[in-house]
Amino acid sequence: MxxxxxxxxxxxxxxxxxxxxxxxxxxxxxxxxxxxxxxxxxxxxxxxxxxxxxxxxxxxxxxEGMAKAGAPPIGLLMMNSLIMALAIAIGKIAISIISAFAIVYFRFPLRVLFFWLIFITLMLPVEVRILPTFEVTAGLGLLNSYTGLTLPLIASATATFLFRQFYMTIPEELSEAARIDGAGPMKFFRDILLPLSRTNIAGLFVILFIYGWNQYLWPLLVTTDEGYYTIVISIQRMVSVPDSEPLWHVIMATVILAMIPPVLVVVFMQRLFIKGLVETEK
Known part of the structure; x- marks a missing residue:
């Protein structure tokens, strides 16, 4: 009672x-x-x-406010941030779900070792590997490009771990039944695993989109061309305008506009996001 x-x-x-x-x-x-x-x-x-x-x-x-505050047009900033957030979220999910599928369902030498090598990268903070990553990116000529903004951030040990744990809960009888019906590995992945992973993908997409949208340190390092500035680093640059007072009304309006896309993603995907976090039985 x-x-x-x-x-x-x-x-x-x-x-x-x-x-x-x-x-x-x-x-x-x-x-x-x-x-x-x-x-x-x-x-x-x-x-x-x-x-x-x-x-x-x-x-x-x-x-004209963005130019007066020392930043590119707001539309360009929002587009750059949107491209970066979508590329990071979709890229992380695509690579992680495929790598987890390979680790769980394919039998190859040292597959457990490879998984733990991926998992160990979680123990390395971004600051430890950001300088080597920047050197490689600069050496490949990827500075001031969308590829340089997104490609070094696409790998995700966390998403790989989550998909692997989920796939390990799927009964082996399901894969055996698919094999008996003549389904190859990719058909099993496309027709069975992907639909079962829908809520997990949605939950991870929300988290990874916000992660990509809020990136500050990496875009600050790899962009010197205003055409590739994201909205987050532009806010910092507007606050640090030399020889003049910051235009706080412009800065705060930019902050409000920068909040809108992540909020919309959370609102429209809230049901799937919560379901992906709390659902235990598939």
């Missing part, structure tokens, strides 16, 4: 509401700053309510 404790329900909701306020307050401040005159942000008192320049500020950011 579940006891009815109103005070416990109230306390639980209070904690949840407090958490929501703490998380959303910086977003609210950024939105408010994007609707005010730039002088308001330099007055020493940060306003907490929207101003009267919402339409004007966001119109300015699409027409």
């Amino acid at each position: 579940v006891e009815n404790r109103p005070w416990l329900t109230f306390f639980s909701h209070f904690i949840l509401l407090a958490g929501v306020v703490i998380v959303l307050f910086p977003v609210w401040v950024a939105f408010v700053a994007s609707t005010h005159d730039p002088r308001d942000m330099l007055s020493g008192v940060v306003p907490l309510w929207p101003g009267d320049r919402f339409i004007q500020n966001y119109y300015e950011i699409f027409v």
Whole structure:
């Protein structure tokens, strides 16, 4: 029997509401700053309510504000970030799902060793391998290119591990039945494993898209051409404009716009994302 404790329900909701306020307050401040005159942000008192320049500020950011703030057009920044995020998410999933399929369903020498070599890369932080990766990328002439932005980040030991663990839960009778029916390895992979992996793919896509969209250090190293700047590094460059005050209304409007694609991905894929994280029986 579940006891009815109103005070416990109230306390639980209070904690949840407090958490929501703490998380959303910086977003609210950024939105408010994007609707005010730039002088308001330099007055020493940060306003907490929207101003009267919402339409004007966001119109300015699409027409001339980015150039005044020392950044390329906002459309180009968003497109570069979108290309990078999609390429990283799709590339990581494609490589990981194929490598996990090979490790689980093919019998070849040292396959367990190869898996653990992949898994050990999780113990190496990005900062440890970023300089060798940059040297290789520069040596191949991939600086200032979409290939240089995405290719070095495509491999994923985490996704390979997750797909491998999932495939190990699939009964062997399923693969044997497919083999008896005359299905080859790729037909078994395409017609059986991929549909069963749909929720896992969706959950990983959301995580990896946000991971690619929020990349800062790697794009900062491999891009010197403004045509390949992403929106995240452009925000940092707008804050660090020399010999002038930062245009905070433009910067904060850019921050709000930079949040929209990841939020939309989470909202539209929320059901599959949650199902992929919590579903245990396939």
